[in-house]
Amino acid sequence: MAKLTVNDLDVRGKRVFVRVDYNVPMEERDGQMVINDATRIKETIPTLELLVKKGGKLILAAHLGRPGGKREPSMSLRPVAAKLQELSGLPVSFVDDIIGPKVESAVAGLKDGSILLLENSRFYPEEEANDPAFAEKLARLADVYVNDAFGAAHRAHATTEGIARVIAGRGGKCAAGLLMERELRFLGQELDHPARPFVVILGGAKVSDKIKVIDRLLDKADTILIGGGMTYTFRLALGFKIGKSICEPDRVDVAQAALEKAKARGVKFLLAIDNIVATPVDSGRLNKKGRPVFELRQPRVNDSTNIPDSEEGIDIGPKSIQLFTPIIQQAKTILWNGPMGLFEDPRFAEGTFAIAKAVADATERNGAKSIIGGGDSVKAMNNAGLGGRVTFMSTGGGASLEFLEGQELPGVAALSEK
Numbered sequence: 001m002a003k004l005t006v007n008d009l010d011v012r013g014k015r016v017f018v019r020v021d022y023n024v025p026m027e028e029r030d031g032q033m034v035i036n037d038a039t040r041i042k043e044t045i046p047t048l049e050l051l052v053k054k055g056g057k058l059i060l061a062a063h064l065g066r067p068g069g070k071r072e073p074s075m076s077l078r079p080v081a082a083k084l085q086e087l088s089g090l091p092v093s094f095v096d097d098i099i100g101p102k103v104e105s106a107v108a109g110l111k112d113g114s115i116l117l118l119e120n121s122r123f124y125p126e127e128e129a130n131d132p133a134f135a136e137k138l139a140r141l142a143d144v145y146v147n148d149a150f151g152a153a154h155r156a157h158a159t160t161e162g163i164a165r166v167i168a169g170r171g172g173k174c175a176a177g178l179l180m181e182r183e184l185r186f187l188g189q190e191l192d193h194p195a196r197p198f199v200v201i202l203g204g205a206k207v208s209d210k211i212k213v214i215d216r217l218l219d220k221a222d223t224i225l226i227g228g229g230m231t232y233t234f235r236l237a238l239g240f241k242i243g244k245s246i247c248e249p250d251r252v253d254v255a256q257a258a259l260e261k262a263k264a265r266g267v268k269f270l271l272a273i274d275n276i277v278a279t280p281v282d283s284g285r286l287n288k289k290g291r292p293v294f295e296l297r298q299p300r301v302n303d304s305t306n307i308p309d310s311e312e313g314i315d316i317g318p319k320s321i322q323l324f325t326p327i328i329q330q331a332k333t334i335l336w337n338g339p340m341g342l343f344e345d346p347r348f349a350e351g352t353f354a355i356a357k358a359v360a361d362a363t364e365r366n367g368a369k370s371i372i373g374g375g376d377s378v379k380a381m382n383n384a385g386l387g388g389r390v391t392f393m394s395t396g397g398g399a400s401l402e403f404l405e406g407q408e409l410p411g412v413a414a415l416s417e418k
């Protein structure tokens with residue numbers, strides 16, 4: 001059933017608790033936390049503008065990082081408040097707590113159309129525990145609840161789920177924000193009734209992360225193209241040599257089952273046919289987790305589906321690019337989730353960037369609807385300079401995967417029906 005949205009709300013003079021996903025990448029520079037990518041902040045502005053225009057008093061809540069229920073100064077949302085004010089041109093105030101007297105007096109002072117951002121909700125352990133008493137305290141701050149945090153909607157936390165239950169329980173409205181609505185439309189309805197051919201491109205390291213998505217998309221897609229680390233588990237299932245490439249031997253049966261289902265359904269299921277390989281050499285150093293760091297030496301094209309024993313596949317090769325590109329360019333609906341290789345290293349970025357280019361081309365020249373499923377693929381589109389040239393890029397990582405698997409997200413389930 002369709003969920004209530006901010007368009008349906010009358011919020012004049014009301015206190016509106018808006019959950020946003022401002023879990024943005026940050027970095028310390030000269031002792032200050034600086035935001036590296038403000039996409040998630042920008043994407044909420046239409047919702048905020050609408051609620052401001054409607055005369056609501058906005059109380060924004062979000063989490064940042066994983067502080068583990070303690071105050072962690074490097075994870076304060078204060079710089080985010082400044083960034084939001086700069087990007088939106090709306091005055092944004094900040095309070096360095098999420099419940100308690102300071103927050104209550106800041107909320108009491110809100111005028112119609114003004115915005116207050118609360119501190120990182122995960123500074124309290126009750127947030128992730130979805131503690132009912134904590135949710136009650138949050139709910140006391142507001143009359144109406146809006147969730148625009150698609151990226152956090154797979155979490156049943158106090159600000160994403162508990163508070164909505166309390167507000168709905170006392171007869172208040174709980175609505176989706178405009179970003180949430182768009183995410184649900186592009187990753188949901190649009191893929192349920194896709195224009196054909198519907199081409200799915202999947203990458204990333206693990207079959208285990210994506211197997212549920214693969215299984216579900218085998219019921220919908222015309223073609224599935226596989227690149228990235230998960231290729232090698234599929235190749236192992238087909239009896240090829242994978243050298244030192246990443247793989248999950250315990251998922252070979254799952255990969256096998258997906259290949260058989262594809263055959264039975266008449267879905268074209270194509271694996272990368274060649275690779276850029278390199279020789280991993282132990283550098284003698286350890287990473288932050290205490291594991292040995294391997295250097296990838298002598299990258300070269302391996303023109304075969306078999307990889308020599310001493311080498312590791314790190315990107316798809318030129319023949320795979322040639323195979324995948326026209327299929328993507330002729331698609332009418334495209335879903336892309338997961339890079340083709342280690343694109344952060346320029347030596348292994350060509351495959352991922354070629355796919356990014358093909359997706360942008362299909363969108364512009366063939367009128368395809370192109371949907372980028374969040375996380376690393378969005379980063380890859382942006383690194384390729386093509387972020388603005390696709391139909392939709394999800395702001396969710398884990399949330400978009402779970403949603404694509406067909407799971408009900410707790411943050412969505414808690415919203416009122418229309």
Ligand code: 3PG
Binds near residue numbers: 023398399
């Ligand atoms: C994310 O970035 O994945 C979301 O903001 C959720 O954060 P989490 O994975 O720490 O719950």
Ligand code: MG
Binds near residue numbers: 397398
């Ligand atoms: Mg996550």
